[in-house]
Amino acid sequence: MTNPEPVKHGDVTQRVGVEVIRARGVDVENLIKMLVANAAAEFASTYYYYTILRMNLAGYEDYKEICEDARLEDRAHWELIVPRIYELGGSLPNDLKEFHDQAGCIAAKLPDPPTVVNILTLLLESERCAIRSWSAVCDVTFGKDPRTYDLASRILNEEIEHEAWFIELLAHERDGKSVPSGHFRRGEPGEAPYSKNRGFYNP
Numbered sequence: 001m002t003n004p005e006p007v008k009h010g011d012v013t014q015r016v017g018v019e020v021i022r023a024r025g026v027d028v029e030n031l032i033k034m035l036v037a038n039a040a041a042e043f044a045s046t047y048y049y050y051t052i053l054r055m056n057l058a059g060y061e062d063y064k065e066i067c068e069d070a071r072l073e074d075r076a077h078w079e080l081i082v083p084r085i086y087e088l089g090g091s092l093p094n095d096l097k098e099f100h101d102q103a104g105c106i107a108a109k110l111p112d113p114p115t116v117v118n119i120l121t122l123l124l125e126s127e128r129c130a131i132r133s134w135s136a137v138c139d140v141t142f143g144k145d146p147r148t149y150d151l152a153s154r155i156l157n158e159e160i161e162h163e164a165w166f167i168e169l170l171a172h173e174r175d176g177k178s179v180p181s182g183h184f185r186r187g188e189p190g191e192a193p194y195s196k197n198r199g200f201y202n203p
């Protein structure tokens, strides 16, 4: 069998880790764009939008705790996926505004009025956008790029849980209905059982 990848001995301008997935049919440049868009959405939500939304859930301390888990797990998602962008030969935009504007999900701004129902609705729809975006990454990498697929599917596991959490809270708060999420408490806030790097590295 001939060697499918053209990387020369000692060459640091090309990567076997990229060429093997290209040879299997991955559009690497498009994949990098998708990952940058998803990273931007995770970054904006964890460090900014979810923070603001959570601050406005005062008096709903149980909802705040669920929101904090979702927020901190988005931070883990950001840190899990950024290294993959660089491994693929991509990079983050060197301009925060430009980066923000590439996000694959619309900004989760504080709703007007900032009622608990409006905030929970926004959180729910934001998780749904994340499920769609990470599923799309799974689709283009399945059977071709096992590393990106593994990272994206670990994130997707948690986004699906987040959707269930906010369906439960919104159904209760808005409709007076019980729609259980099947949620068991995480070990600690921000546990991110599927997506987090080691605690030493990512406290």
Ligand SMILES: [Fe+2]
Pocket (backbone or CB within 6 Å): 042, 073, 074, 077, 130, 155, 159
């Ligand atoms: Fe996320």
Ligand SMILES: [Fe+2]
Pocket (backbone or CB within 6 Å): 070, 074, 127, 130, 158, 159, 162
């Ligand atoms: Fe999420």
